[in-house]
Amino acid sequence: MDRPIERPPDMRTPNLISGLLCGSLLLIGCGESTGQTSTMNNDQKNMDQYDHSGNPHYSHTDTTALNVPLAEWKKLLPEDLYYIAFEKGTERAFTGKYWDFEGIGTYACAACGNVLFQADAKFASSCGWPSFFEAARKDAIHYHEDRTFGMMRTETTCGRCGAHLGHLFDDGPEPTGKRYCINSVSLEFLGKK
Numbered sequence: 001m002d003r004p005i006e007r008p009p010d011m012r013t014p015n016l017i018s019g020l021l022c023g024s025l026l027l028i029g030c031g032e033s034t035g036q037t038s039t040m041n042n043d044q045k046n047m048d049q050y051d052h053s054g055n056p057h058y059s060h061t062d063t064t065a066l067n068v069p070l071a072e073w074k075k076l077l078p079e080d081l082y083y084i085a086f087e088k089g090t091e092r093a094f095t096g097k098y099w100d101f102e103g104i105g106t107y108a109c110a111a112c113g114n115v116l117f118q119a120d121a122k123f124a125s126s127c128g129w130p131s132f133f134e135a136a137r138k139d140a141i142h143y144h145e146d147r148t149f150g151m152m153r154t155e156t157t158c159g160r161c162g163a164h165l166g167h168l169f170d171d172g173p174e175p176t177g178k179r180y181c182i183n184s185v186s187l188e189f190l191g192k193k
C-alpha cells in the first residue's frame, strides 16, 4: 500500500467482496468499459476543484431544484463536465480522479454543488468508478429507468440540477446492498465540511 488506510480493518472485508462482485460485472456495470487501466496514483492526479466563480447556481446549502437551460449550463461548465452531466456521457473506467481516492469528507455535484455523498459511504470497488452505498440525504439524488445499450438500469441524476451522475445497482455492500456507480467528473470532493 502506498497510501494510508483510512478505514478501520473491519471495513475492508465487505469492501473486498463487493469489489469482486463489481469486477465480475465490469462489462455490464457502468457501460463503456475499455478495460484500460490508469497507472496514475492519487499523488499524480489533479485533485483541483472546478472554478465556480462564474456559476451563480453553485451552492452546498441551497437544495431548491434548479431549472437551468442546457444552453446556459454549456456556457458555465467545462466541456468534459457538460458532456458527462448533460449529454449523459460516461468516463472511461479507471481514468477518473476519485475511483480509488480515499479522502474523508463530502462529495458534491460538480455542476451545482449539491451535497451527494459522504466519504464514509464510499467503498473500494474494482469497477473503475467511484462507488458509494448510500446518498448523503433522501432527495440528494433522483432515479430514472434507463433502457439504453440493451440493458435495464437505474440512472442517477443530481436531485437539484438534474446532472447525470451514473447508475445505481443492487450488488453493493451492507448495510444497503446498493452500489452508486458515479462518474468522477460529475463529483467534487470538498473535504471535511
Ligand SMILES: [Zn+2]
Pocket: 109, 110, 111, 112, 113, 114, 158, 159, 160, 161, 162, 163
Ligand atoms: Zn447538481
